[in-house]
Amino acid sequence: MNHLPDAGSRLGVRRVWRIDMALVTRAEGRMYLTPLVGFLLLFLGFPAIVNLIYSVSTVTFETLRSPVLSGFSNYVAVLNDREFWSSAWFSLRFGVLTASAECLIGLFLAIFLAPLLGKRPVLMAPLMLPLMVAPAMVGLMYRLVLHEFAGPVPYYLFEWFGDSPAFLDINNAFRTLVVVETLQWTPFAFLLFYMAYSAIPLDVREASSLDGASPFEIVRWIDLPLMKPTLVIAFFIRFIDGFRVFDNVYALTGSGAGGSTTSLSIYIYQAFFKEGAIGKAVAASVVLFVASFIVLHGLNRLAGRRKL
């Protein structure tokens, strides 16, 4: 018995069958999507609606379940709050500075270390280790690293230079946090760039090298243009993560240093948990939501246009 039909008829069967029924019908597809979509609606859609309602209501911890509509006073309170704007400014500066530093250092490391890593991939492991440790834990670790008596950094600075700055006081806390964030997340940018760099065919570089291009020229005119999409994406991912920073800042300084390290996330957290100002916290959440929606929308349109 011959079970194998010849190639022609097999192709014919398949063509007919493809018209008859899709692999997964639309109804089946919807069914498979339902659990995820339902879960997201419950845990994100419902909270989003609560946010909107509470942001235009008067509500306290005592009247949590019976908010009274009160117009836009919460929004007015937030938008007139100097601390809101200073925390927004903190988040914006923090996001831009850390994302830029991480991308620059990451790009340099990716290109400069590529020959080394190509031969010994295992060297990637120690470079990626910082990404595996909780940012909150890293924040706590820096409390030790920078501690004036127990920390090695002040110890050696005193030993070598006779002086050490107060890393976490009002003048230096911001800079310290930028360095802390940059050191932990540069590996992420590095990783993206290294993969993009490795994906560039070797013969492109060889050809331009034969044409007399210097290594620097190859990087400038071949590698960088080819890596541009990755550069943009990495910058935005790191910017967004820096903008919404919470864990390591909270663990290292709280909002300490005279409130000079309050990011937007910490602002919302404190308005809710420390002040009990639910309306204000919720209104700030909605403002942040709208802001991130605008940024993401712009980014998606940018990405969409690039594909065309």
Added chain:
Amino acid sequence: MVRALRWIVFAIAVLAMNFPIVVTLITSLKSQRELSTNPGLWISQPTLDNYLEVLTHTSRFNIYAYLLNSTVAALIGTGLAIVLAFPAAYAIARSEAGKRLVLPIVINLRAVPLIIFAIPLYMMYQWLGLLDTRIGLGLILTIVNAPLALVILVNAISDVPVELDEAAKVDGASSLQVMMMIVRPVIRPALVTTFIFGFITAWNEFLFGLMLTTSRAVPMTVGASFFFAASGGGVKWGTASAVMMLGALPPALLGLVMYRQISGSMTAGAVKG
């Protein structure tokens, strides 16, 4: 010459980026007495006393409880994310459903500051009695993990040749059978990677652990910060370091063993998204 320079840059980068971990490791191996005189980067008399104390004196700081809470919540948060994302990923990769709305929305979710939803979730948890429970924390970690799980799995399933599905279909398999008996075994490596990466992410989460737990379900990241807050000004740096090392160890070990797979999933959303 350039080669030597590359090694030097590599060494500096590794040391600088891992500096807090190195310092914490060294400090955790110093005796209480040595710590008061030697904050430097060498150890004259290495000791495991700090680890012994953390692991045996559990009356004031029960590290086992924190480790268990983190493990259970992370397992729920990762397992459930995969259970929800896998069928959805199959539908998106193999049909027209979900491509236009669900996938883009979920991908963008990764970029939305989750604190936006934190306050209503806190109130919702209060109504549902989920505050300070491992299940409650696990459900939130599912939200944290779902976007990347979906992206990785959609990519993995799209790479499976459609002919495989078709062959099974011709033999009379339903789409559910194809999904579970053909596609699932084939993309097993991607499922494992998703699990490892999700577990690390969930273990390292801090914000929701801080907001939604107070005592019974506190995860390791939050517990470690309790340890600092409770000891006030006079932190015992030796034991504190041991706590931090033990808390950072599970994800760090997983990450070091699986770094190759993880580098793929870290970049998944970024490169294709």
